[in-house]
Amino acid sequence: MLAESLTGKTAPEFSNLRGWVNTSPLTMTGLRGKVVLLDFWTYSCVNCVRSLPHMKLLHKEYAGDTFVLIGVHTPEFEFERIPENVASAVKRFGIGYPVAIDSENTTWRLYGNQYWPRQTVIDSKGTVRWEHAGEGDYDKMEDRIRDLLKETGKLADNKIKAGSNKLEKFGFVQNTTPEIYMGTLRSQGFGNGQVCVPGSCTRYIDPGKHSRDVPYLSGDWTQFPEYVMHETDESGYVLLKYGARNTNAVLGVSDTKPVRLNVQLDGKPIEKGKAGADIQWDSTGGYLVVAENRLYVIVRTKAFEIHELKLVTNSDDLRFYTYTFG
Structure with a gap:
């Protein structure tokens, strides 16, 4: 469930960021020609932490001239707004892909978000093509990325799926205590x-x-x-x-x-x-x-x-x- 779907619309530009980790500043305009996966997350969120191995695997398998994964770090608590704390968390989790520091939740709001984590897949023309809130559906996410890479003509026919669904899964058990x-x-x-x-x-x-x-x-x-x-x-x-x-x-x-x-x-x-x-x-x-x-x-x-x-x-x-x- 998404607060506001942007599928079929032009992806909003990053706005009011406090900085970047693992990269110089990026823009959506400058990323045209690439398939982009945005992962909205925050480092104290257990659901986000559990999704990180899947994000890291997708980055490892597909990052290059035609695909980029960007973590958009949007805080839940005040201490997560501090850029140095975000940079420390990125290092602790071994994240190698770019991370945008969205400390004022501005880019989060532009994407109509209310959830951690949330993933948005954007095609090479800058159009939002797939959205997902919460954990799971990693196989569908990878399929959508592969479909869009095929549209660019840059995905080899013999490129095997990363298969992030093979990683440890955390299913919901009825009667689990809520947050x-x-x-x-x-x-x-x-x-x-x-x-x-x-x-x-x-x-x-x-x-x-x-x-x-x-x-x-x-x-x-x-x-x-x-x-x-x-x-x-x-x-x-x-x-x-x-x-x-x-x-x-x-x-x-x-x-x-x-x-x-x-x-x-x-x-x-x-x-x-x-x-x-x-x-x-x-x-x-x-x-x-x-x-x-x-x-x-x-x-x-x-x-x-x-x-x-x-x-x-x-x-x-x-x-x-x-x-x-x-």
Whole structure:
């Protein structure tokens, strides 16, 4: 589903960008003669991150004189507007294709977008020929690109498909916990039955009984528009009973000092067999180190499972933006 379809229309020009990564500035006019794939993404979005291997494979197989893939980085959170943060994320993910920094969401709006990720395929004459919102349909995407390359006469008849559908797929499992936002702008509320914003209460008390898919806070937290922030060096935690295979969180700090979170699953230190890629270990068990604002992979299991995840901190600088699941 797309907010506004541009299929059959001239692709809008890039506008009001804050810069580029991996290239000098590009224009849609200057790209005439090439087939162009625009991938609208943001680096804290788990759906976008899962689509990156498919984008990288298409770039590897087809980039050249007649095809270019451009990532249009459009932020969801304020910290993603900073060009240096975008450049760091591009390097961390090993992205080699051009990335436009659309920090004011201007190009995003020109393309009628409301979703991360979203792909737009443009032919060599500058006309939008195919659009897609969300993950998936990578085989169809590659077919459309190949069709347009054939129109230019530049795709060899014996060129084998990259076959990005062979990469790991992340299908939807019924009853998977939906994305949960912690800030006032999009929060559905906490199980504590109270909200502490600047100038009001800060102390949350865990009631002890927990409903599924509802976050619970314990300790001194304050809710801001995009996140909740732990305000003291006394121990506090965020707890969530969820159902999913993979669990991630967008976390951050305002200072440069790293923050440690101890990770518990069902009241015990997380097991190595269930730990996500960002979990580290010491004699006390698994923990996270939050040193920058980004998506952290916390739990990864082989199948859909229901667990109670507790993230414990004694930092007065932890920001918790959102949970995402898969």
